[in-house]
Amino acid sequence: MAVLVVGSVALDSVRTPFGERREVLGGSATYFSVAASFFTPVKLVAVVGEDFADEHRRLLTERGIDLSGLQAAPGRTFRWKGEYGYDLNVARTLRTELNVFAGFRPSLPEHYRDCEYVFLANIDPELQREVLEQVRSPRLVACDTMDFWIAGKRESLLRTIRRVDILLINDAEARQLSGESSLVRAAQTIRALGPKALVVKRGEYGAMLFSESSVFAAPAYPLEAPVDPTGAGDSFAGGFIGHLASARDLSEKAMRRAIIFGSVMASFDVEDFSLGRLVRLSREEIHERYRAFSNLTQFEAIPEDAS
Amino acid sequence: MAVLVVGSVALDSVRTPFGERREVLGGSATYFSVAASFFTPVKLVAVVGEDFADEHRRLLTERGIDLSGLQAAPGRTFRWKGEYGYDLNVARTLRTELNVFAGFRPSLPEHYRDCEYVFLANIDPELQREVLEQVRSPRLVACDTMDFWIAGKRESLLRTIRRVDILLINDAEARQLSGESSLVRAAQTIRALGPKALVVKRGEYGAMLFSESSVFAAPAYPLEAPVDPTGAGDSFAGGFIGHLASARDLSEKAMRRAIIFGSVMASFDVEDFSLGRLVRLSREEIHERYRAFSNLTQFEAIPEDAS
Numbered sequence: 001m002a003v004l005v006v007g008s009v010a011l012d013s014v015r016t017p018f019g020e021r022r023e024v025l026g027g028s029a030t031y032f033s034v035a036a037s038f039f040t041p042v043k044l045v046a047v048v049g050e051d052f053a054d055e056h057r058r059l060l061t062e063r064g065i066d067l068s069g070l071q072a073a074p075g076r077t078f079r080w081k082g083e084y085g086y087d088l089n090v091a092r093t094l095r096t097e098l099n100v101f102a103g104f105r106p107s108l109p110e111h112y113r114d115c116e117y118v119f120l121a122n123i124d125p126e127l128q129r130e131v132l133e134q135v136r137s138p139r140l141v142a143c144d145t146m147d148f149w150i151a152g153k154r155e156s157l158l159r160t161i162r163r164v165d166i167l168l169i170n171d172a173e174a175r176q177l178s179g180e181s182s183l184v185r186a187a188q189t190i191r192a193l194g195p196k197a198l199v200v201k202r203g204e205y206g207a208m209l210f211s212e213s214s215v216f217a218a219p220a221y222p223l224e225a226p227v228d229p230t231g232a233g234d235s236f237a238g239g240f241i242g243h244l245a246s247a248r249d250l251s252e253k254a255m256r257r258a259i260i261f262g263s264v265m266a267s268f269d270v271e272d273f274s275l276g277r278l279v280r281l282s283r284e285e286i287h288e289r290y291r292a293f294s295n296l297t298q299f300e301a302i303p304e305d306a307s
Numbered sequence: 308m309a310v311l312v313v314g315s316v317a318l319d320s321v322r323t324p325f326g327e328r329r330e331v332l333g334g335s336a337t338y339f340s341v342a343a344s345f346f347t348p349v350k351l352v353a354v355v356g357e358d359f360a361d362e363h364r365r366l367l368t369e370r371g372i373d374l375s376g377l378q379a380a381p382g383r384t385f386r387w388k389g390e391y392g393y394d395l396n397v398a399r400t401l402r403t404e405l406n407v408f409a410g411f412r413p414s415l416p417e418h419y420r421d422c423e424y425v426f427l428a429n430i431d432p433e434l435q436r437e438v439l440e441q442v443r444s445p446r447l448v449a450c451d452t453m454d455f456w457i458a459g460k461r462e463s464l465l466r467t468i469r470r471v472d473i474l475l476i477n478d479a480e481a482r483q484l485s486g487e488s489s490l491v492r493a494a495q496t497i498r499a500l501g502p503k504a505l506v507v508k509r510g511e512y513g514a515m516l517f518s519e520s521s522v523f524a525a526p527a528y529p530l531e532a533p534v535d536p537t538g539a540g541d542s543f544a545g546g547f548i549g550h551l552a553s554a555r556d557l558s559e560k561a562m563r564r565a566i567i568f569g570s571v572m573a574s575f576d577v578e579d580f581s582l583g584r585l586v587r588l589s590r591e592e593i594h595e596r597y598r599a600f601s602n603l604t605q606f607e608a609i610p611e612d613a614s
Contacts (some may be wrong), residue, residue, distance in 0.1 A: 088489040181393040184531040205512040219524035224491040256606040299563040
């Protein structure tokens with residue numbers, strides 16, 4: 001089952017304690033697409049400027065990603081500049097240039113409209129709805145957002161969220177959106193807004209899934225030498241939705257497996273700048289790390305003679 | 308197998324967004340002892356002042372805790388005053404009064420000296436060693452410490468750590484002690500200082516165990532209404548060491564079970580002020596929450612047809 005994603009394609013300039021890169025390929029839809037492409041076909045909706053290099057386009061098409069929904073507009077590609085300290089959990093945005101994104105109106109190619117799996121990456125909630133309205137009968141709609149929209153476009157965001165099956169946000173955003181300090185209560189509040197499930201991304205602390213009847217917690221993979229966390233959340237979403245679409249299964253068990261596949265993809269993303277590690281990945285490496293997650297989290301049931 | 312613990316017995320004044328308590332029973336040795344007492348007999352070493360109420364002593368003896376190593380000294384009991392915001396992970400210390408702890412020299416009753424399981428709770432590393440020297444042939448020595456000693460008594464702390472089998476500290480302390488930002492590298496560095504295993508406590512994010520051949524990650528139990536995290540780390544240590552001593556098993560499997568029992572005890576501690584929740588606990592509730600941890604973390608092995 002193909003996945004449709006709308007979000008940003010960007011040129012990122014990033015500095016971390018482990019190095020620096022200028023104007024490298026980035027953006028939420030890019031990370032999502034490449035991560036998801038290991039699981040299922042991907043159709044991308046976004047906009048780039050005249051300065052978008054062919055090599056970037058080639059990187060995406062070589063992963064089998066359908067770019068017929070990638071508009072090329074006059075002007076410059078969206079740019080983000082940011083840095084991280086030793087606490088890689090906290091990004092500091094130095095500059096955001098919307099450029100061609102400022103006037104973006106998503107228009108889906110006809111063959112995109114039957115996609116059943118849709119990921120609305122972090123963009124203006126109004127654009128998210130515009131895309132959703134062009135999809136004929138989505139089976140699963142998942143959505144990301146950020147503090148900027150929660151604070152500045154709350155009503156519009158709530159209208160989008162009402163139509164979403166799974167919301168994927170970080171813990172600070174879950175607290176901000178719900179007004180609750182306890183994540184358990186935040187999840188109850190957010191699920192009452194529409195989504196059947198809430199996925200809370202916690203960076204180096206892992207991820208949690210709050211669904212109707214249960215809570216699932218997965219750690220992040222402990223990396224010896226993380227390099228750049230940019231795109232980790234979108235790589236997570238790519239592995240998560242990619243697995244669900246591929247398995248065509250939305251059961252609790254499939255959702256939990258999907259959380260692990262998401263964590264696997266996020267862990268690889270962090271090992272290099274830009275898409276550096278993701279494009280070098282093999283399916284065997286993905287499966288090996290999934291098994292490493294089993295080893296990382298496994299413990300025995302309560303012993304009979306426990307005292 | 309009995310566990311010997313040395314640490315503080317305190318009167319705490321605590322404010323959280325959910326309420327306030329003045330001069331209630333607290334201290335690292337207290338929380339550890341009560342939590343461990345659900346698993347194994349406990350012998351406590353500490354000092355209190357003349358103002359230490361009989362009801363506190365009674366609470367401990369009713370849990371079967373041996374207080375013959377609890378000295379009563381002229382003066383006032385150790386006091387701590389602190390507060391937490393909605394982010395319960397961060398304590399702000401408002402005042403520390405050492406009082407009788409300033410002149411404390413631990414002296415172990417004869418029948419304490421054959422204890423094989425020893426927990427050196429967070430006190431001056433010199434006092435930790437003084438206790439250790441009085442124990443004849445410890446089988447397992449575990450130790451906690453804090454930023455204050457890492458920064459101010461580093462050499463003395465390293466001498467203690469050299470004799471310790473398991474170090475239990477939080478993630479900021481692990482980074483501070485090792486000078487490494489990656490926890491994986493921090494664990495390698497710290498294990499080279501002596502301890503065979505490192506347990507990293509991460510508050511609401513759970514705990515990790517770094518041992519010779521593997522890494523284990525456990526989430527914290529997601530609580531709907533956490534009240535006061537004071538003592539969570541020591542309650543964790545009580546469940547952890549308590550289970551190891553009770554099982555008389557130091558295998559990797561036992562250590563992982565112990566991490567879960569530690570997480571269980573920490574989660575109960577946080578549900579009320581002071582020892583409020585721990586003293587009301589039943590063994591059945593402990594086992595029930597252990598099973599809840601299994602549900603919280605369980606996921607399937609990689610599916611054969613994963614794609």
